[in-house]
Amino acid sequence: MTRCKGMGRTRRTAAVLAAAALLATACSAKGDADPAGGPSPAGDPAAGRNAPSAALAPFYNQKITWTACRQGFECGKIKVPLDYANPGGESIQISVIRLPATGDRIGSILLNPGGPGGSGIEYARAAKSVLTPAVLSRFDAVGFDPRGVGESAPVRCLTGPQLDKFIGLDGTPDTPAEVDALATGAKEFAQGCEAKSAKLLPHVGTADAARDMDVLRAALGDTGLTYLGKSYGTYLGAVYADLFPKNVRALVLDGAVDPALPPVPDVNAAQARGFQVALRSFLADCFTHTSCPFPAKNIDEAQSRIGTMLKNADQTPLRNSTGDTRKIDESWATLGVVTALYDKRSWPVLRVALSQAFKGDGTTLLRLADVLIDRHQDGTYSNQTEANMAINCVDHPYPKTTQAYEQAATAAQKESPLFGAYVMWGSLPCEYWPVPPTGTDKPLKAEGAPPILVVGTQRDPATPYQWAEALAGQLSSGVLLSYDGDGHTAYRTNSTCIDKAVDTYLITQTPPKPNTLCPKVT
Structure with a gap:
């Protein structure tokens, strides 16, 4: 996928919390120009x-x-x-x-x-x-x-505050207005890349x-x-x-x-299913620890509780104690959950983060998200998110209508209720990319x-x-x-x-x- 809402990051030292060790990454949206199709x-x-x-x-x-x-x-x-x-x-x-x-x-x-x-x-x-x-x-x-x-x-495209806004866009739009807002953000991302990195x-x-x-x-x-x-x-x-x-x-x-x-729908849908599988593995392990915030020890019920927390954050953001002004909405909270699923060694951090989120505090989820997208404490970013998008969009043919993403997101949501739409919509900037793809x-x-x-x-x-x-x-x-x-x-x-x-x-x-x-x- 693209948009790198976290699903693409390097394995790096995670200094988020003591248990976070190395957080594994990779935007699974592949990323290659067709070696035979490009110029030799x-x-x-x-x-x-x-x-x-x-x-x-x-x-x-x-x-x-x-x-x-x-x-x-x-x-x-x-x-x-x-x-x-x-x-x-x-x-x-x-x-x-x-x-x-x-x-x-x-x-x-x-x-x-x-x-x-x-x-x-x-x-x-x-x-x-x-x-x-x-x-x-x-x-x-x-x-x-x-x-x-x-x-x-x-490649450079957006400022730190602009990236904050882009990543915080509602990645699971439920209304035409929310779809329009996401499309506008995707278009602005593509335009920013063209303005700063056209060559x-x-x-x-x-x-x-x-x-x-x-x-x-x-x-x-x-x-x-x-x-x-x-x-x-x-x-x-x-x-x-x-x-x-x-x-x-x-x-x-x-x-x-x-x-x-192809990235849409196949790669994105498979990755969303993968995160759903990883979540179930996390929950089965969680039930063996006293710090687990799911007393019922039922995977389906636990998944449903996480889904409810994420949806509620869409309406009422979680508390943010980091000192910055970001609203921890559904997108930021989902990104935090995803981050910890990359590496089993981060599961203890996710138990803490979910325990806090169920009480209305999303700070640890936000800190996890920042690790994956390489956002620094001063609000600046590495260019990982911008490079991720630029490479993916030139490497693969992507749909050129918002309707195609919407249909793919609806289908993916049925297979992966917590991650399907979020992952699928993440590729939307490629609809507006200013240069054509070179690969198949x-x-x-x-x-x-x-x-x-x-x-x-x-x-x-x-x-x-x-x-x-x-x-x-x-x-x-x-x-x-x-x-x-x-x-x-x-x-x-x-x-x-x-x-x-x-x-x-x-x-x-x-x-x-x-x-x-x-x-x-x-």
Whole structure:
């Protein structure tokens, strides 16, 4: 989905409350321009599958100048074409960070946390949590902000107060007037992006980001790409493999998306169902704790109580003790619930947040929401929400009538009463997007690539497990590794089985047996 009403965020350190640990993310709305449909590097269809064209040679031959940037990290930049169809034209800079390997170095491992719009630099800063000591010993951990994101030619659209207003719009409109208000907000978002970032918007698609990754691979001196991508990062990795199959060394795609599905209605509806499943898992666990605010211990009744609280917030906002002026309405409260569903380690925070919300206080839900959308205490935002929208809207064909979103939202609401309409309406700005999409939704095969490891969590709320099955089946060399668990993504979330299989593959290029299932961790 888009609008990034929280459903798209990187795995990051959550300092919201003591129990919040790392909050997993990924806008499951995939995000890739069709690798075959977009322009090939320098207009040469073979360029991505063999050597770079002569026009791209200056980019591929560049060397990174590294400078120390705190805590043992080194920072640098590379240049890439703004438009790969015109590599002799304007260029942009991609910001890069690395943590050098501590042992017998194999090469570099590139990291992407998801989104789209998540900062790979921020993610790499947490490398000691993202990767195991075994992997950190053998690889330089390398993060980069994809084009349009963070420190790499960022897309900008709205001010902080404007984003507050946009995210707080009624995401489940019940009347024509509410639909009109949401449509107006979506249109203003699109217009803001055009006003501030018109030159960038046609060139922030995932296919171009994948091409940037290959330039980065060459600049790092690696003959083959080693990569860990989470959530949307799995799509970026699959697109890379489809464009550059001979340049793949080892790709781990964790929390996979299905590139063949259109975002409206299929992706959004599946994600809404995923959050509904995750909520049921949370509630079943909640009933085992004395701090659970549902004494009846009935999942359906508990879901209904949460739904009533959210609907009531639509009419009478919850109290906000953060000191800012935001009204904690249904949209902000829903976003807070969704945030905690990304990671089982945040469930204790959600128990507290719901207990408070049932008493009229939405402060903890709001703080959770702020973590996911990267809103800072001073009211400013990273550009994650804007980049998320810009990448998604150029990567996929979206409906161009509000009626189509309304019909899709009604259908999704029947399957996922708490999240269906909210997720579906989140893509509405793409109806008004000022540049046309460059991609189509179709399977990616990456024919000729070595084994690619696809990791799926069976009760993943943001990227449903069937998407991992689908991607592993589409890739000509895909190998599925499954985890009987909860939460978004599996690697480094307390499963020794998953971590060992991923580490072995990254270091030795030997994948686990196809369809290996790692047991639930209790």
